[in-house]
């Protein structure tokens with residue numbers, strides 16, 4: 001499949017933290033042909049496993065999280081408006097004025113709009129005051145709680161602000177969920193590019209749930225897989241944009257994959273970091289460093305599993321993550337895919 005179609009399908013799929021079913025089924029179909037075994041666990045992680053012919057082989061875990069930031073319906077007002085709570089980290093300033101897709105209990109989608117009081121009726125002071133999520137509401141067209149229920153909407157239904165995938169220009173695309181469907185797409189491409197190859201270790205492609213609400217799936221995944229080495233693949237904080245000084249841009253678009261040195265969740269072992277640098281250099285793959293110590297990733301949970309797991313992080317630079325308009329460059333994505341493929345082939349031998 002073309003990279004752009006893979007990203008489109010993955011970004012458009014619905015997968016708020018804890019409700020990743022649609023994403024999981026899509027990925028299952030993409031990776032099945034390229035691995036020996038596929039399984040899921042009780043909480044919804046998906047493992048695509050390729051075994052080495054060496055019975056004593058060690059295990060490499062590749063991680064990408066399936067979930068995206070979203071919301072959950074927490075109350076239905078008497079007059080039919082929905083109140084909602086965040087699942088994952090949101091900047092309240094960017095929430096009002098968007099359309100949302102609510103996944104009802106039957107799996108169908110209901111459209112809504114995040115309404116706000118018109119500026120015409122607000123005082124100058126009210127217009128300046130920041131809105132909190134508690135003050136916001138969703139209008140689904142229902143005039144009463146009964147009407148909302150007739151439409152199938154219930155407390156506990158998950159929702160996203162939905163923007164369909166689109167190309168801004170040749171090689172630059174925008175979609176609602178590149179954090180971390182970009183990482184999922186890298187893992188799918190890596191499974192394909194290394195298909196049929198015995199790289200000397202067992203390789204487990206782990207597509208995990210619930211990163212955005214606290215690295216939940218990665219923790220239970222690492223416990224089960226017992227990896228000797230792990231690489232988390234993320235869509236991360238591109239901030240090369242007006243108003244942001246260069247020294248505060250965690251990563252930049254157009255500079256290739258970002259290798260993490262340290263973030264809030266991990267200080268990467270020097271052994272792993274140096275090996276990753278050498279492998280990228282030898283393969284002539286340009287890369288950048290993700291500036292310390294912004295953000296956290298699944299590697300934070302994985303490296304603390306059991307007795308400790310050597311872990312690295314490679315990211316696709318994405319602007320506007322944790323918004324419905326994440327944006328990336330396909331050349332960065334392709335280079336990340338290439339780097340992760342090289343790491344699968346070479347990193348275990350280099351560090352284990």
Ligand SMILES: [Zn+2]
Pocket residue numbers: 065179180211234235
């Ligand atoms: Zn992420």
